[in-house]
Amino acid sequence: MSTDDRLAEADDQRLAAETGDRTPRTGDRLAGIDGPLAERGGEAAGGGLAGRKEASALGMAGRDEEAVSRFVERFAGELAQAGMQRMAARVFAALLVSDGAALTAAELGERLRISPAAVSGAVRYLTQVNMIGRERDPGSRRERYVLHEGMWYEIFTRRDEILNRWQKTLLEGAATLGPGTAAGVRLSETAEFFQFLNEGLLQLMERWRERKSLGSPPPS
Incomplete structure (x- = not known):
């Protein structure tokens, strides 16, 4: 079992313990619809400006977050079957459906319900293969991971x-x-x-x- 798979399994077990369910639901893992994220109104960790803007954009779009969650997991599964690391595929899919095409590590962790270590490994892989880039918010040391244009x-x-x-x-x-x-x-x-x-x-x-x-x- 690869490191990414072990991290994914550990995250699934942790989420199951939090929700009292042995099988985490897709919507729980991505959007937190039935978990802590729902209680926090979809704000990113730390309630930063970028997180609030992203939550606002999602709300304005009027999207069905449960359906979006299913799409993310489905597309990530397709990428994993094609050879991409499983956790990297989930992170890439989450960025793909983000209106701003950019999320912080904390936002990715909350949306996908995965640990900081899992996020770190996934974005490292995606950066190495030039599928995403990094940028900093003006006046902040916090990095955001962005999809390359084109x-x-x-x-x-x-x-x-x-x-x-x-x-x-x-x-x-x-x-x-x-x-x-x-x-x-x-x-x-x-x-x-x-x-x-x-x-x-x-x-x-x-x-x-x-x-x-x-x-x-x-x-x-």
Whole structure:
């Protein structure tokens, strides 16, 4: 079991002890609808300005927080199945549904009902893979974790660099093995596939830039 999984399990057990339920509800863990957060009106830890602004934005949006909670856990599960660390996936999903696309560590801990250590590990991972950034509130030492603007574009653009490196390495391997060997042919075909994939990806990225520049409507 990974460190993130152990932290997640410990947080689930702690929440179960607090609520008297062996199986924490999704809504409890994310939005605290039936727990301490409900009593505090959704304010962030410490009642800071950023937390109040975020709570106000959520209230103005008139969203169904229980439904939002279910979405966060569902999307986090999809990301985890794709290979992302479970706790990092939950933190990323929580930031994604935040109107300001930015939350403090305390706010993340309260929304997801996880420990400071779990938040720290998750944001460290997300920062290392450039999925989120850090910023400070003016006049404050408190950090906020923010989603990068155009993050999906940046993530897939970086795949271009990765595919190029893989293609180069595979071609070198094919040359080492020899073009007449079965393994050499296999590596050459794999390199050709990555080249094809990379060319298609670059074309898609260009089409995306054009689409956004034209102000195309979002999908229905």
